[in-house]
Amino acid sequence: xxxxxxxxxxxxxxxxxxxxxxxxxxxxxxxxxxxxxxxxxxxxxxxxxxxxxxxxxxxxxxxxxxxxxxxxxxxxxxxxxxxxxxxxxxxxxxxxxxxxxxxxxxxxxxxxxxxxxxxxxxxxxxxxxxxxxxxxxxxxxxxxxxxxxxxxxxxxxxxxxxxxxxxxxxxxxxxxxxxxxxxxxxxxxxxxxxxxxxxxxxxxxxxxxxxxxxxxxxxxxxxxxxxxxxxxxxxxxxxxxxxxxxxxxxxxxxxxxxxxxxxxxxxxxxxxxxxxxxxxxxxxxxxxxxxxxxxxxxxxxxxxxxxxxxxxxxxxxxxxxxxxxxxxxxxxxx
Amino acid sequence: xxxxxxxxxxxxxxxxxxxxxxxxxxxxxxxxxxxxxxxxxxxxxxxxxxxxxxxxxxxxxxxxxxxxxxxxxxxxxxxxxxxxxxxxxxxxxxxxxxxxxxxxxxxxxxxxxxxxxxxxxxxxxxxxxxxxxxxxxxxxxxxxxxxxxxxxxxxxxxxxxxxxxxxxxxxxxxxxxxxxxxxxxxxxxxxxxxxxxxxxxxxxxxxxxxxxxxxxxxxxxxxxxxxxxxxxxxxxxxxxxxxxxxxxxxxxxxxxxxxxxxxxxxxxxxxxxxxxxxxxxxxxxxxxxxxxxxxxxxxxxxxxxxxxxxxxxxxxxxxxxxx
Numbered sequence: 277x278x279x280x281x282x283x284x285x286x287x288x289x290x291x292x293x294x295x296x297x298x299x300x301x302x303x304x305x306x307x308x309x310x311x312x313x314x315x316x317x318x319x320x321x322x323x324x325x326x327x328x329x330x331x332x333x334x335x336x337x338x339x340x341x342x343x344x345x346x347x348x349x350x351x352x353x354x355x356x357x358x359x360x361x362x363x364x365x366x367x368x369x370x371x372x373x374x375x376x377x378x379x380x381x382x383x384x385x386x387x388x389x390x391x392x393x394x395x396x397x398x399x400x401x402x403x404x405x406x407x408x409x410x411x412x413x414x415x416x417x418x419x420x421x422x423x424x425x426x427x428x429x430x431x432x433x434x435x436x437x438x439x440x441x442x443x444x445x446x447x448x449x450x451x452x453x454x455x456x457x458x459x460x461x462x463x464x465x466x467x468x469x470x471x472x473x474x475x476x477x478x479x480x481x482x483x484x485x486x487x488x489x490x491x492x493x494x495x496x497x498x499x500x501x502x503x504x505x506x507x508x509x510x511x512x513x514x515x516x517x518x519x520x521x522x523x524x525x526x527x528x529x530x531x532x533x534x535x536x537x538x539x540x541x542x543x544x545x546x547x548x549x550x551x552x553x554x555x556x557x558x559x560x561x562x563x564x565x566x567x568x569x570x571x572x573x574x575x576x577x578x579x580x581x582x583x584x585x586x587x588x589x590x591x592x593x594x595x596x597x598x599x600x601x602x603x604x605x606x607x608x609x610x
Numbered sequence: 611x612x613x614x615x616x617x618x619x620x621x622x623x624x625x626x627x628x629x630x631x632x633x634x635x636x637x638x639x640x641x642x643x644x645x646x647x648x649x650x651x652x653x654x655x656x657x658x659x660x661x662x663x664x665x666x667x668x669x670x671x672x673x674x675x676x677x678x679x680x681x682x683x684x685x686x687x688x689x690x691x692x693x694x695x696x697x698x699x700x701x702x703x704x705x706x707x708x709x710x711x712x713x714x715x716x717x718x719x720x721x722x723x724x725x726x727x728x729x730x731x732x733x734x735x736x737x738x739x740x741x742x743x744x745x746x747x748x749x750x751x752x753x754x755x756x757x758x759x760x761x762x763x764x765x766x767x768x769x770x771x772x773x774x775x776x777x778x779x780x781x782x783x784x785x786x787x788x789x790x791x792x793x794x795x796x797x798x799x800x801x802x803x804x805x806x807x808x809x810x811x812x813x814x815x816x817x818x819x820x821x822x823x824x825x826x827x828x829x830x831x832x833x834x835x836x837x838x839x840x841x842x843x844x845x846x847x848x849x850x851x852x853x854x855x856x857x858x859x860x861x862x863x864x865x866x867x868x869x870x871x872x873x874x875x876x877x878x879x880x881x882x883x884x885x886x887x888x889x890x891x892x893x894x895x896x897x898x899x900x901x902x903x904x905x906x907x908x909x910x911x912x913x914x915x916x917x918x919x920x921x922x923x924x925x926x927x928x929x930x931x932x933x
Contacts, residue, residue, distance in 0.1 A: 319793040419883075433884050434659075463658035463820065465881045468864035472880055490794060493866025497873040516870040534798035535868050536827035538850050544805065545827070547798030551763045 279350060280307035281451055281484055282331070282369075287344035289323075289330045298555045300326040302508035303344070308452065313478065313485045315499030315516075317492065317531070321552055323508035324488045328454045330354075331486075332371055333361050348452075367397035370445040374457035376437035380429040386413075386440050387425030390447060397448040412443040416473060435466035442470070446477060454486045459494060471497060492535060496520060504528050507553045507563035510582065514589035524591040526568045562594065570595050613685045614646040615782060615814050616670070621679035623662070623669045627889065637888055639665040641838035642679070644915075649781070650808065652815040654829030654846065656822055656861070658885060662838040663818045667784040670816065671700055683782075698728050701775035705787035707767035711759035717770055718755030721745065724777040744773040748803060765796035772803065782814045789824060801827060822865050826850055831921075834858045837888060837896040840915065844922040854918060854929040857897050895927065903928045 289301040301323040308314050316324045329335045331346055333353070345352045353364060373379040381389055390409040394400055400408060406425070413421035416439040429437055438458065445453055455474065459467035471494065478485055487498050495502060495516070502519045504512040504527065512525040523529045530548035550567035559565060565575040575594050582592040583600065623640040640662040647653045655663045669676045672693045681688045688696055704710035711720055722741045724730075731737040742752040748769040759767055768788060775783055785804065789797040801824065807813055817828045825832055826846050833843040834855065842855040853859045860879040867873045881900050886892060892899050898908040907927050915923040 319795060435884055463885075464822075464864040464866075465658065465860060466884065467866070468878055468880050471866075472878070491866060492794070492868040493873075496868050496870045497866050520868070520870050531794060532868070534794050536798075536801070536823040538823060538826050542827060545798040545802055547802060548795035549799075551765060551796070552793070 280309045281349065282308040283345075283347040284327070284331070285345050285347070287327065287330060287346065288342045289326050289335065289339060290342055291339040293338075293556075296556045299558060300339070300508055300555065301330065302558075304503075304505070304508070304510050306503055306510070306513070308484050308486065310451070310484055311478070311482050312501065313487055313499045315487045315489070315495040315502040316505060317490060317495055317502060318505035319490060319552055321507075321555060322505040324505050325456055326508075327505075328371065328456050328486065328488055331454065332365055332369060334365070334371075363397075366393055366445075366450075367448040368450055369452045369454065370448070370450040371454040371456060372438070372441050372445050372458045374460055376434055376441050376461060379441060380437060382429055384428075385425065386427055386429065386432070390425070390440070390444055393444050394447050408447060409443075412447050413440070415446075415477070416440075416443045417469070418443070434462055435469065438462060438466075438470055439473070442473070442477075446481065446483075449481060450483060452484050452486065454488070456488045457490070458487075460489070460491070467494075474498070492531065504531070507555065507558065509563065510592065511564065512589075512591040512593075513582075514585070514591075518586070518589040522585075522589065524585050524589070524596050525564075525593045526570055526595065527564045528591075530567075562592075572598070614682075615649045615651075615684065616647040616816075617680075617682040617685075618646070618670065619644045619680045619682075621666065621669060621681065622677040623665050623674055624677045629889070635889055638838050638891065639888060640669060641891075643835075643838075643840055644679075645833055645840065645843065647782070647814050647816060650812045650814055651831075652808065652817050652829045654825035654832040655816060655818045655835060656820060656825050656832060657835035658820060658861075660837075660885060660888060661835040662888075663835050664786055666835075667702065667786050667816060667818050671697075671702055671784060673702075698778045699780050700782045700784070701778065701780040702784040702786060703768070703771050703775050703788045706791055707764050707771055708791070710771055711767055713759055716756055716758060717745070717750075717762075720759070720770060721755070721773045721777055724774060728778050730778065740777070744777055747776065747807070748773045749799075763796070764792050765799055768792065768800050769803065772800075772807070776807070776811075779811075780813070782816070784816045784818070786818045787820070788817075790819060790821065797824070804828065822850070822862065834861065837885065837891055839896065839925065841897065841925045842923065843915070844919075848919075848922055852919075852922075852931075854922070854924045854931065855897075855926050856901050856903055856930070895925075903930060 284306050286303050286305060287301055288303055291298040291300060318324045330341055341354050346354050387409055391405040394405040394408050410421050413424055418424050418436060418439050459470050489495060499516050502516055503510050506527050512528045523532055533546040548567055553563045561576045561578050562580050565571040572594055580592045580594045582590045583597055584590050621640055621643045624636045624638050626634045627637045629635045643666055657663045668674050670681060683696055718741050721744050722737055725737055725740055741755055745754055750769055789800050817825060819825045829846045832846050832849040833840045836857050842858045853862050860881045863879040883900050894910050895908040895913050898904045905928055913925045913927050915925045917923050
């Protein structure tokens with residue numbers, strides 16, 4: 277098998293603050309292969325966006341990576357000097373941010389911003405860059421692209437701006453596209469258009485996508501593999517089918533139970549009790565233990581490691597360890 | 611049948627917008643909306659941003675002065691003179707639990723303020739008791755009353771907002787996207803709280819949201835809005851399973867399904883183009899420029915809501931039954 281395109285190994289990212297260290301990402305591992313879509317799900321504060329920003333090294337001050345490595349085509353990009361990182365950012369790995377309203381510069385025209393990205397990363401001249409910009413706008417389905425090049429972001433609607441963001445991210449044909457909640461700010465019908473577009477472009481250009489979202493519906497539609505994050509750690513990972521039809525971590529199960537289903541019987545929802553973990557006071561054991569119905573003694577004192585459920589599926593939960601041991605014990609006895 | 615709790619007829623809410631020097635255009639945020647809500651019932655109101663659903667909620671409470679139309683509560687017309695009396699019976703829970711609570715007031719004062727305004731207690735002690743029982747009703751406890759809003763998480767703040775709305779013992783609450791700003795796991799807690807309160811207190815809700823999963827779960831009936839008008843109303847299950855308006859159909863088909871197998875198999879109706887500006891609504895049917903089934907008549911005449919099946923009203927010249 278070929279080397280994966282991107283490998284994240286034991287990544288730790290933290291933010292020192294006056295009231296203590298906020299450990300936003302606490303040792304996560306994953307790898308991404310060409311042409312695949314990896315979904316990262318989790319609630320606000322679970323560290324999913326910080327993971328993305330760590331990969332691109334665009335963390336807000338004073339956040340920094342304290343441990344681990346990020347291998348992109350076998351180079352550790354956490355150690356690259358700034359100017360080399362700048363070469364990768366935008367041309368090899370690019371990002372679409374959540375909020376299309378604030379991620380574009382209001383005082384430059386759409387064309388200007390698109391061409392800046394193209395001219396920075398390719399050897400195209402002004403004329404060629406403009407042609408490329410036009411081509412990209414057409415590709416992402418912006419109507420009247422010629423006119424749009426001369427317009428300012430405020431003249432475009434939310435869906436159009438998100439398309440411009442995607443055009444900008446894809447203009448240099450990156451190997452990896454990170455989409456940080458790309459459709460959260462958009463209406464469902466526009467969201468459907470954008471998701472369809474991303475899938476089409478993935479097939480056409482063959483890039484890998486990291487899809488960050490809290491919307492399990494978006495994840496189900498887009499992703500090959502899924503990572504579920506809680507309090508800066510991976511609590512479960514696997515293929516989409518494994519996660520949705522065979523969830524093993526109590527948090528994942530809780531998430532799936534909390535979504536209202538559109539069936540005719542309106543059952544009471546089963547929410548996850550309690551509130552999200554305080555990153556300043558991380559518990560010693562499993563971060564989810566305080567909200568978990570099946571928590572055991574060991575959950576409060578020891579951090580669970582990821583164990584293999586099957587080749588497509590891993591979960592970090594003591595309940596699974598125990599059940600696995602019981603099942604094995606049962607086999608031995610039988 | 612007995613009278614409706616709330617009866618809205620031909621509600622219009624237009625806002626003047628400056629479009630140039632000495633020039634004004636009317637933004638028709640809500641343009642002729644009629645519906646009824648019965649006691650203890652939930653009506654869901656869905657639509658995309660800018661369709662006027664929030665404005666409907668606010669006009670009902672007369673946070674805006676409606677341009678035209680009538681709003682009857684228990685059969686009595688609400689106007690500027692008597693609105694103060696109705697405020698005790700109609701309350702609102704806002705979308706953003708961060709900006710809708712005063713950061714300088716303690717939770718006890720936030721929840722107690724409606725009691726002060728409507729003079730609902732005789733002694734200080736009675737006020738205190740009422741505040742505590744309200745906090746307990748929504749799943750908080752008496753220790754919380756001395757704290758400030760910033761000390762709470764999003765879900766807890768939304769509970770404070772609900773407690774404040776319940777302080778005056780209303781019959782009807784406008785819920786304006788009350789769970790949109792919350793995480794999925796917390797969202798389910800708040801939805802259950804709304805459910806429980808409805809059963810316990812017999813509340814009626816106008817539940818405004820853009821998330822159809824949530825609206826379907828909450829509502830008995832759903833009204834779908836597009837550019838200031840209701841285009842379809844029916845029982846919640848019929849809106850989801852038998853939508854007749856082309857806009858509703860595409861809206862339903864656009865919802866991401868949290869189930870990978872179903873998601874792979876389903877056929878999505880992707881709408882072309884975007885919602886037109888409410889300053890420049892197309893003539894006739896506002897949806898016609900994005901519609902798959904448009905005919906000549908759609909540009910000429912505005913379709914009215916017609917009852918096509920029992921309790922199922924659609925405003926479309928060419929409605930199609932789903933197969």
